[in-house]
Amino acid sequence: MVSRSLFRAVIVFVVTIVSTLGLTMGKVDAMDMQDKATWLWDTTKIVEDESGVLSFLESKHVNKLYLQINNDIASSYYKSFIDQASAKGIKVYALDGAASWVSAEGYQMQDQLFDWLHTYNENAAATEQFSGVHLDVEPYLNSGWSSNQVKTIESYQALLTRAKENTDQLQLPLEVDMPFWFDEIKYNNQFGQGLLAEWVIDQVESVSIMAYRDAAKDIIKIVEHEINYAQKVNKSIVIGVETGASDEGQNITFYDDGESYMNKQLAQVHKNYAKKTSYNGFAIHHVDSWMNMQP
Numbered sequence: 001m002v003s004r005s006l007f008r009a010v011i012v013f014v015v016t017i018v019s020t021l022g023l024t025m026g027k028v029d030a031m032d033m034q035d036k037a038t039w040l041w042d043t044t045k046i047v048e049d050e051s052g053v054l055s056f057l058e059s060k061h062v063n064k065l066y067l068q069i070n071n072d073i074a075s076s077y078y079k080s081f082i083d084q085a086s087a088k089g090i091k092v093y094a095l096d097g098a099a100s101w102v103s104a105e106g107y108q109m110q111d112q113l114f115d116w117l118h119t120y121n122e123n124a125a126a127t128e129q130f131s132g133v134h135l136d137v138e139p140y141l142n143s144g145w146s147s148n149q150v151k152t153i154e155s156y157q158a159l160l161t162r163a164k165e166n167t168d169q170l171q172l173p174l175e176v177d178m179p180f181w182f183d184e185i186k187y188n189n190q191f192g193q194g195l196l197a198e199w200v201i202d203q204v205e206s207v208s209i210m211a212y213r214d215a216a217k218d219i220i221k222i223v224e225h226e227i228n229y230a231q232k233v234n235k236s237i238v239i240g241v242e243t244g245a246s247d248e249g250q251n252i253t254f255y256d257d258g259e260s261y262m263n264k265q266l267a268q269v270h271k272n273y274a275k276k277t278s279y280n281g282f283a284i285h286h287v288d289s290w291m292n293m294q295p
Helices: 004-033 050-059 073-089 104-120 149-170 180-184 196-203 216-222 224-232 257-271 287-291
Strands: 035-040 063-069 091-096 133-134 172-181 185-187 192-195 205-211 237-241 279-285
Touching: 035 287, 050 073, 050 149, 063 073, 073 180, 104 149, 149 172, 149 185, 149 196, 149 237, 149 279, 172 180, 172 196, 180 192, 180 196, 180 224, 185 196, 192 196, 196 224, 196 287, 205 224, 205 279, 216 224, 216 257, 237 257, 257 279, 279 287
Parallel strands: 035 063, 035 279, 063 091, 091 133, 133 172, 172 205, 205 237, 237 279
Antiparallel strands: 185 192
16 A cells, blocks of 8 residues: 555655656747748749748747739649648748838839739738738848938838838738837938837837847847846847858858757747747848758
8 A cells, every 4th residue: 555655755756857847848839839930032933842841840849921023923823832841830921122222112012012912812821821021121231221311211111111101901920121220310200219239129010130140148148138128118130140151250150050059049049038028039141051061
């Protein structure tokens, strides 16, 4: 017969194990809810190597893909790819944008995207539809940034305001890419005054910060302002890192460091920001270079 003291000890042990597993599972669930995203610029890959791309994304536990819109590719390819991605738990966001969008003719290109997206989603099954819109408009690459920065910033703000109206009509979330140094850029115009980074965060559901550095301490530092501001206004920040070759400096990309080193650095960043509700994971730039990355 088992003694009462031994019985109680067994019960305490079991309860402790169950509680520990519950806490552990809670942490895993929280991490699973965060984004692990990437950009796919070469859309022809969904035509030429659909299964290969999907297998790669699944192997890297990607749950969100920013997929470049290419009007030359038939909708049937998008439908097939998104349907299979959906089955793997991967949300696909329509990716587009260019520095030229802040020029006078920029609205035309923006309207083309939203017209195409409206038609596409209307004629696609639920599992084939895009889950959101992700814009990569880098106004500082436009010639107007150096010749008339004030006007270019205002054009960029007008563009995002218009994009938000379009995504609201489509009932889709809007996300954007943003460089980490927008927290040093001020604006004072029809949209108010303040820091451009904060204004952008206010407008959209989520911002992917292009925190292109190859050391955890540097990444943590350059996204701190955005993480803290987004926390105040209940918005989401995804931290983007680079894996492609770069001639901008040795500390920009993980290209020469390898994936194992990158993952260790990202683990440190995650640990630092894990308790911030505004921090929502990582985005790896981009599929092609990530595929060819050293282990």
